[in-house]
Each structure stands twice: as structure tokens, then as C-alpha cells.
Amino acid sequence: MKGKLTKLWAVCSMLIAASLILFLFGYVFVQGAGSISWEFLTQPPRGAVLGMEGGIFPAIVGSLWFTATALVLGGIPAVAVALYLEFYCRSKKMAAFVRLVMQCISGIPSIVLGLFAYSFLVKSLGWGRCVLSAGAALAIMILPFIEVRAEKAFQEVPPQMIQASYHLGCSRFYTIQKIVLPYCSGELVSALILGGCYAMGATAPLIFTGAVAYAASPTSLFAPAMALPLHLYLLVAQGSTSLKTAYGTAFVMMVLILVSNVLATLYARRRHKKWRNG
Template sequence: MKKHFLIKLWSIASGLIVLSIVTFFIHFIVTNGIDALSYEFITQKPKGTPLGTEGGIFPAIMGSIYFTLIAVAFASIMAFSTSIYLVFYCKGKRTKGLVRFVIGTIAGIPSIVLGLFGYSFFVVYLDFGISILTGGIVLGIMIFPYIEVRFEKSFLEVNRSMIEASYSLGISRLYTIFKIVLPICIKDLISAVSLASSFAIGATAPILFTGGVLYASVPKDILSPAMALPLHLYMLIGEGISFKNAYGTSLVLLIVLLLMNSFSLILSIRKEDD
């Protein structure tokens, strides 16, 4: 009884410590960044000498959106195909083990190494150039393991008797997946993609060598380089250009992340209510 009480006490204390740290972090960013936040800061491009001391972050916001959309599209397609294969088609335990080993290995690769790989393979070897497409693909590789694991877990949680009943009626496996399994899992899948998006939009290293530049206008196509919020923040802090605008950029990025995570949380709650 005493052992259970100590475990419960430790769990509560750990939760309060984590909550306190997160609250302090958010309060610190909001307090320091609220003065820089304005309509002009959101809608204008960087200005001043050195660049970034004045103006806003609109090109960085748009660049981050483009990078994240390409990353999510690439990673989701790969993750969906892989998880469908592992759950519904793959019968060999060794094959499943090998695929999951590769996924786990990708998840453990440092993001800066992914950036170096993206530069060597996509930029130099395939001659994609420094572009949103290249940076988005590398970001997609980074978030692919997370999305795949969540997708696979969601598919495995579907009541197997429903799937077997569908098969017994002569319904094809593909039809069963798209008409029975996906409607059940759709909220989980969107939630996983939303969380992965927040992971991708805050990453700096994968786009540092592949698609991000310190200054660019709003990109016209995916073959152009672009600014990004974390890269712009890195420039402002690393070069000591403007701590005020750096905190403002951090606050914008924090708001975006909170919105994405809140959306994912709402979907999870609605799924439990259903």
C-alpha cells in the first residue's frame, strides 16, 4: 500500500514539475515577444540594416507553411502505404521486423545528418537545387517514422471481427480498408498528421542546407528557396541582430504550434466521445 502511494505521489509530482516548466516557458516567450507582435510584423518582409532589425516575418511564415505542406504530403503518403502493407498485406514476421527496424533507424537519425544527406543526395546528386521541394522532402523523411507508427497503431486498434466479417462476405481487402477501416481511423490519422506538422514546422537543421535561406521573398513555386520561421529565428539570435524580433518570431511560432496541438487534442477527445 505504501509502495503504491509513493508511486502515485511521484507521478503527481512529476506531472506538476512538467506543467510548471511548460507554463514558465510559455509565459517567458509571451512576456518577451508580445511587444514585437503587431499587424505589420506579421504582414511585412524583413527590413533594416542589418536585415531583420525592422519589418516583419511574412516571407518566413509563408515559407514555413510551404515546407510543412510538402513534408506532410510526402511523409503521409509514405506512412500510409507502409502501415497499410504491414497491417493488412504483410504476412512474414521477418519482413515486418525488417521494415520496423528501418523505420526505427530513420527515427533515430539526427536532424542535422538528414540535412547533410538531403544536400548531398537531392541538391548535389539529383540537382534539385536549394528549394522548398528539397527541404520539404527532407522534413518529410524526418517526420515519416512518427506518422507511420501512429497510422499503424490506429489500424491495429480497429476491431478485427469487423474486418474478418467483411472478408467473409466476399468484399475485397482494398474496399474494406477504404470503406470500413479508414472511416473509423480518420480522426486518429488527421491527429497524427497535425502533431507531425508541428514537429516539422519547428525544425531548422533539415532545411538549413536544402531549402532555407536567410532572406527571400514569398516563394513563387516549390523549386525556389524560402525563408522559414525557425531559420529566421536562428539568424536573429546567432547574429545578434534583434532580440526583440527574435522573441516576436518565437511567439508566432509558439502560437502556431499550440494551435496545431490543440487541433490534434480536440480530435482525440471527439474520437473518445464517439
């Protein structure tokens, strides 16, 4: 009886969770699909109230710039920290300390990261509001996110395979390059893409540091840019006049994130198959 109840509870919870997600996606897609057009995707926003008409092209490009910058600035050190912890660090105390730092970073509210980047990068260092300042704030935000996943991926490499490489007299670096990274490439790419999605959806770190209400598509790291989440926020804040385009923006964001996720999963699965089943 107890077992049945538990099972019923589990199934109900799963159904509720799944239907909530489906409803959410469906709702946004139904509401947003109407405003999607070639013009919406390729034109800058226009209108008496900005964004009421026209498109979101600079916001899409801007978001891609922010995400790419964050991935370069955050992803590379994240993977390096994970490699260090897994393959180079021989002191347990040091490893515990680094993990603590990572946990602390992941606990920082994103608005605080924005504030920090604003006062330090934008003001003190004089970078100004630009893609680079905002990208740096996002990078700090996604660093622990990627690091944890990368470390987990490295831990899954069969130790005997790594040992076999060492036993041939090969260096740690060669082993990492030839065995570890290719073995984990699926998980690493998926961690980076998920980190990218996380960065793409974040608004708080961008508000003071690089994202603006209106700008042309950026051409350099030192230019400010529009971003999808901030644009969405501004459209909703303007009231009912631009709600339709707001849903359109949400639609584009969700499609971008969904497609990235699916691609990451497919890639990870393919690599997995190749490396684990021969």
C-alpha cells in the same frame, strides 16, 4: 508509507513538469507578445541588421510550404507503409525488416538528413536549394514518426469489424476505404498534424537544402524560402539587437503549433465519438 511516498513523488514530478511547460509557454508569450502586430505578421523583415524591423511574413509562408511538402512526401508513404504492415504483409520476417528500417530512419540525426539531401538532391540531382529539396529531407524525418502512429491507429480498429466486412465478401481495399480509414481518421489527421509540427520546428534539415536568410514568399517548389526556425536562429545569432523580434518569431511558431495541436485533438475526439459510440 511507501505508497504515500510514491504518490508524493508522482505528484511532485507532475507539478514540476506541468509548471515547467507553463512557464516556458508563458515566458515566450510574454516576451514575444510585445512584438506581435499586424505589420509583424504581414511584412517582410527589414532593418540595418535584417529582421531587426519589419515582419516575418515570408518565413510564415515559407514554413507552411516546407511543412506541406514534407507532409505530402512523407505522410502518404508513412500511411501506406502502416497499411501494408497491418493489412497486406503476411511474412513476419518482412514486417520485422520494415519496422527495423523505420527505427533506423527515426534514429538518423536530422543534420545528417540535411547533409544527405544537400549532397544528393541539391547537388547530384541538381534540384538546387529549394522547397522541394528541404521538404524531402523533412519528409524522411517525419516518415517513421507518422508511420508508428498510423500503425497504432490501425491496430485499434476492432478486428471483428474488419472480419465482418471480409465475411460479406468485400475486398481488403474496400474494407480499408470504408471501415479502417474512416475509423482511424481522427488519429490519422492528428498524426499528420503532429508530424507537420515536428517538421515545422526542425531547422537542421533546412539549413543547406532550402531555407535561406532572406527570400520572398515562395511561388514554386523549386524556389528557396525563409523558414521560421531558421529565421529565429539567425535573429538570435545576430545578438541583442534583434532579440525582440526573435521572441516574436518564437511566439508565432508556438501559436501555430499549439493551434494545430488543439485542432487535431478536437477533430480526433469528435471522430472518436462518432465512430465508437454511434
